[in-house]
Amino acid sequence: MKFNKKLIMLASAATLAFSAVSLPTYADDKPYTVTDGKYLDADTYKGFKLFRNWCARCHAKYGMGLDDGGLGADLLKSVKILTKEEFFATVENGKSGQIGSMPAWKANAKVMKDRELIYNYLLARSDGAIGNEKPKKAK
Numbered sequence: 001m002k003f004n005k006k007l008i009m010l011a012s013a014a015t016l017a018f019s020a021v022s023l024p025t026y027a028d029d030k031p032y033t034v035t036d037g038k039y040l041d042a043d044t045y046k047g048f049k050l051f052r053n054w055c056a057r058c059h060a061k062y063g064m065g066l067d068d069g070g071l072g073a074d075l076l077k078s079v080k081i082l083t084k085e086e087f088f089a090t091v092e093n094g095k096s097g098q099i100g101s102m103p104a105w106k107a108n109a110k111v112m113k114d115r116e117l118i119y120n121y122l123l124a125r126s127d128g129a130i131g132n133e134k135p136k137k138a139k
């Protein structure tokens, strides 16, 4: 009896210890790296450049769309509301809604190939890691 109790306690201690180490570390989960508030890692900077080339004319210079004088949705809000899959599906197939119409991007190989980097840039903006200003590429 005594032995069993000890065993159970040991087992639960082990379970606790195990769940403690297997907890995700959210800080390291960010798909972008920002240093000094304006330096982006090379991949995310590429995402910014793609955004600037293909999306900024409707979604405003740094993603805020209507909220910053643009024609399209505020994508800083969209990345918080939509799942990543929904975001990508909209980019691929376009969208006509209350705000207006966006063309489908599936025929644009550059956008399709690196849409994840565009998403990561918008995530960095949405998280407030990088401001409503021109980012720089980290050296």
Ligand code: HEC
Pocket: 051, 054, 055, 056, 057, 058, 059, 071, 072, 073, 075, 077, 078, 082, 087, 088, 090, 091, 095, 096, 097, 098, 099, 100, 101, 102, 103, 105, 111, 118
């Ligand atoms: C010609 C203008 C235009 C361009 C260029 C454009 N968009 Fe859009 N986009 C829109 C409009 C307008 C909407 C809003 C549609 C609606 O809901 O009425 C929109 C909506 C979206 C949405 C859905 C937002 C939501 O909350 O549902 C995503 C995601 C999106 N755009 C991503 C992009 C990306 C990424 C690019 C660049 C590759 C891009 N857009 C380029 C006009 C544009």
